[in-house]
Amino acid sequence: MKLISRKEELVLLSIWKLRDNAYGVTITDQLAKTTGRYWSIGAVYDVLDRLTRKALVAASASDPLPERGGKSKRLYRITKDGHQALEEIREIHDTMWSDLPESALEFENP
Amino acid sequence: MKLISRKEELVLLSIWKLRDNAYGVTITDQLAKTTGRYWSIGAVYDVLDRLTRKALVAASASDPLPERGGKSKRLYRITKDGHQALEEIREIHDTMWSDLPESALEFENP
């Protein structure tokens, strides 16, 4: 199985954190908050589409709400395969980051 | 500053681990060993070129060795900016992976 990309990992984790309230806008906000970086809304939807095609997430439509702009949202949940992909990436991360030599810094930037 | 990609992170960590012996072939072997996946040699050189252009690594030529195939190798070291990029990604990883709800698995695969 191919490793998931960095964005895919971060989007999956955002969905996990948002529990029942994970959709395009809240996911984007969560990413911005947690990473301290700007995330284009379109870029997030792009990753969500990819994760859906790979069946690492599944989507469902929420009921419309009786409030301004309360149109139906597309809610996302992580699938079993999605959790497995996260577990794989976590293991590799842990392995790669363990047993590093004390310091490798010998060259400065040009 | 833009986040480094997953491949860039893994290649940087491989160089770190290999200390004074980090070049195309040993880096590829190290990645295969640590991730348990096949890495095309060309793909690794591609990432190394990119990291060099971004000044996250610096390269130098080793002396040729008096043995079969002992031609000069291109050795890589991580620069100060490279270490900083790793530190950034580690912080974001730690933040994203902390405080996750107990379980988010409610949907199975289709």
Add this chain to the structure above:
DNA sequence: CATTACTTCAGCAATCCTGAAGATATCTCT
């Protein structure tokens, strides 16, 4: 010139990115 080890190369596939435009709900005004 055979063999070994290392690097380059061309070109295609996948991922990442942007923000304006579109869709669907309620609110406000006459």
Add this chain to the structure above:
DNA sequence: AGAGATATCTTCAGGATTGCTGAAGTAATG
């Protein structure tokens, strides 16, 4: 009630960056 105004969420087109492959090229010794 009807007609915009406003709010929230999603789609879209197209370009930039990153990822991938293995055969061919280079430079050393046997």
